[in-house]
Amino acid sequence: MTTPLTGWARTAPTPATVVRPRTAEALAALVAKASGRGVVARGLGRSYGDAAQNAGGLVLDCTRLRHWTFDERSGLVTAGGGASLHDLMATLVPRGWFVPVSPGTRYVTVGGAIAADVHGKNHHRDSSFGAHVRSLTLVTPAGARVLAPPDPLFWATVGGMGLTGVIAEATFSCVPVETSRMRVDIERTADLDDTLDVMTRTDDRYRYTVAWIDLLARGARTGRGVLTRGDHARRGELPGHGDPLAYAPATRLAAPPWAPGGLLNPLTVRAFNEVWYRRAPRERRGLMQGIAPFFHPLDGVRGWNRMYGPRGFVQYQFAVPFGAEPTLRRIVATLSARGVVSFLTVLKRFGPGTPAPLSFPIPGWTLALDIPTGQSGLAALLRGFDEQVAEAGGRVYLAKDSRLHATTLAAMYPRLDEWRELRAAADPGGVFRSDLARRLDL
Amino acid sequence: MKNALGSVDTVLVLGGRSEIGLAVAERLVRDGARKVVLAARAPLGEPPALRGAEVHLIDFDATRPDGHGEVIEEAVKLAGDLDVIVAAFGVLGDQAAYDRDPASAAASIAVNLGGHVSTGLYAARRLREQGHGTLVVLSSVAGVRVRRGNMVYGAAKAGLDGFARALGDSLHGTGAQVMVVRPGFVHGRMTAGMPAAPFATTPAAVADAVATALRDGTHIVWVPGILRYAFTLLRHLPRPLWRRIPR
Ligand SMILES: Cc1cc2nc3c(=O)[nH]c(=O)nc-3n(C[C@H](O)[C@H](O)[C@H](O)COP(=O)(O)OP(=O)(O)OC[C@H]3O[C@@H](n4cnc5c(N)ncnc54)[C@H](O)[C@@H]3O)c2cc1C
Secondary structure, X not given: OOEEEOOOOOOOOEEEEEEOOOOHHHHHHHHHHOOOOOEEEEOOOOOOOOOOOOOOOEEEEOOOOOOEEEEOOOOEEEEEOOOEHHHHHHXXXXXXXXXXXXXXXXXXXXXXXXXXXXXXXXXXXXXXXXXXXXXXXXXXXXXXXXXXXXXXXXXXXXXXXXXXXXXXXXXXXXXXXXXXXXXXXXXEEOOHHHHHHHHHHHHHHOOEEEEEEOOOOOHHHOOOEEEEXXXXXXXXXXXXXXXXXXXXXXXXXXXOOOOOOOOOOHHHHHHHHHHHHHHOOXXXXXXXXXXXXXXXXXXXXXXXXXXXXXXXXXXXXXXXXXXXXXXXXHHHHHHHHHOOOOOOEEEEEEOOOOOOOOOOOOXXXXXXXXXXXXXXXXXXXXXXXXXXXXXXXXXXXXXXXXXXXXXXXXXXXXXXXXXXXXXXXXXXXOOEOOHHHHHHOO | OOOOOOOOOEEEEXXXXXXXXXXXXXXXXXXXXXXXXXXXXXXXXXXXXXXXXXXXXXXXXXXXXXXXXXXXXXXXXXXXXXXXXXXXXXXOOOHHHHHHOHHHHHHHHHHHHHHHHHHHHHHHHHHHHHOOEEEEEEOOHHHOOOOHHHHXXXXXXXXXXXXXXXXXHHOOOOOEEXXXXXXXXXXXXXXXXXXXXXXXXXXXXXXXXXXXXXXXXXXXXXXXXXXXHHHHHHHOOOHHHXXXXXX
16 A cells, blocks of 8 residues: 655655654564665655655654653753654743754654754854764664764765664753743844845844845835744743743644635735735834744644645755855845745854765855746756755755755755765665655766 | 656657657756667667666667567666656558568558557556556557548558557556657658648657656656647548548
8 A cells, every 4th residue: 555745845756665663663664675776764754755755665654753861951852763753842841941953843742853853053163963862872774773973874864865774762951940931022124135134133033033135025014024033931031920831832723624726825924924014013122922823933823835726845955154245145136126925034044064974054054945836947046046055065954955966966065975874784685765866866 | 666757767669769769868957867778670889878877778679579578577677667668669561562462461460559558468467567667668649530531550650559549558557657649740860851731740749748748647648739639620530531641
């Protein structure tokens, strides 16, 4: 029995045999038996493209490997590769701890967070998820191995998109928090230069920062945005009553079942963006917000990805190093001038990366946007961006990608060959395969 | 792999000399394909330059079905998973010549229908295993309603069209697909010197239509699109009138 699978953006479905092992032993047995079309791990399917798909082969859904333990003294979590950050937070936050890095959704697994070396709003201060991992258990056809830095295979697994093996378990450090609230400053910026300038000068004052960019603004206002920056609130900053660590992420609204496919179309997306910018205060300081609305606003609407309609959408996220601001400017200006509509366009300043050869973040700027697939000329436009990004020493994020070409990938990740060698040594038979790997000749 | 915007990595053209087959390959390479295998009867000579793509030539004889399985296998060895297989081979022939030599008519059916049935079944087996990929079958409007002036070619295309659609049905749910392409009169070597029919088209236009259909997941493609409506009418034309259509 095969099941058709897609990533979060619901493009390019392919069928695979999906198995959900309950134990690391069962998982190892499945990996050892894998044949022909190979095998790849899948977490909660929050990568946008084809990373957790394996056409005609085996996909190991790891979400039953969700056991975990926490050592309060060391602040270390040891969790199964399929444990979700959502589940971890529900227990950790009330005890005064937080995950070291959270992406824009908490519905990701520990395995997925390591395999994509995910980043959050704190990247400029705390780097990506891999930087906080102390050790991991990797299942390969030769059996299970415990890996820790600076083992090169550890770093090939971080950001390795599941292609070095299956992460059965990992130990990583958490951060102590005094409350479950965020103290947030919001301000609007006038244009892209202003956005970059404010972030460069003052990002380091905050643990978490991000900018939403208004792609509808043209001319002198191109690249204007809304900066949202914050820190975990201290106990003394909360009004006296109630449990400072109370944490109950809002029960999720489902996108209404009657919501027509294609609800998110160029017209509605435009309207949304206009409202979003206008709604933001010119400046607001010291706003108290819960963890969920601050980190995971999209998790509030279950299945929002379906609103793009049956043909899905494309998420494009690239990073360019500091000094390549002209490339960033040119791309933002092109998007605005061409009237490309994107539901959410987000700019973030990256700090230092990890030693992982395929990890996405590099010190510099990252821009992410999502675009309905129907827009004409989209393929050529994005390929043009790929070239500019590669030329500027930048890259595209594989966890979001669904349309990059193999030749451009090699230009973007200069340590690709080093990674390939490590992977070939760990998996000489080429058992671990995914649609992404085939598409990008990984 | 076909990506989210419909571009592919690998292409096998069965009938590596076919102008339409080459135009499709050229077009898919322009959209990002990086490996092309051209299968044709030897000697094929120098491979055509396809803008930076890796091009391989392999031996293929449409009239020798016992070798068709190996052709697919060899292509897989050279290119990996086959994202698109274009079945573009065929002979047009001339009805007057078939009338004079009926045995040659049977031989043309062996290519235009028999060859497609065996390659189609082998291709489908591979695509089913892969769990993805599209077999693009070059049918023709000539098979939609067969004319007396073109009955041998038309009959082969009618058979092929039906076969290909049913093959597509048999692949439903496997991730693999069949696309049936029905061009009208296509200007080119095969039709040189013949008077063009209304709504004549070109190999490049057929290639564009195939690329668009790959992106959109369309399974039946008329080129040009208007022929779909023209043939809705022609299919119902009373027989005494249909009979009088000259060619
Ligand atoms: C709304 C939204 C917001 C997002 N925001 C961000 C963000 O801010 N920053 C960011 O970095 N990313 C972000 N992402 C992307 C997401 O964090 C990554 O794609 C993450 O990898 C998804 O985890 P998952 O468990 O769903 O993995 P999947 O999508 O199922 O798999 C992703 C990759 O991880 C591999 N993998 C999964 N489990 C294992 C395992 N146990 N062992 C080995 N490999 C494994 C898979 O093979 C695949 O290659 C966002 C995604 C969404 C939908």
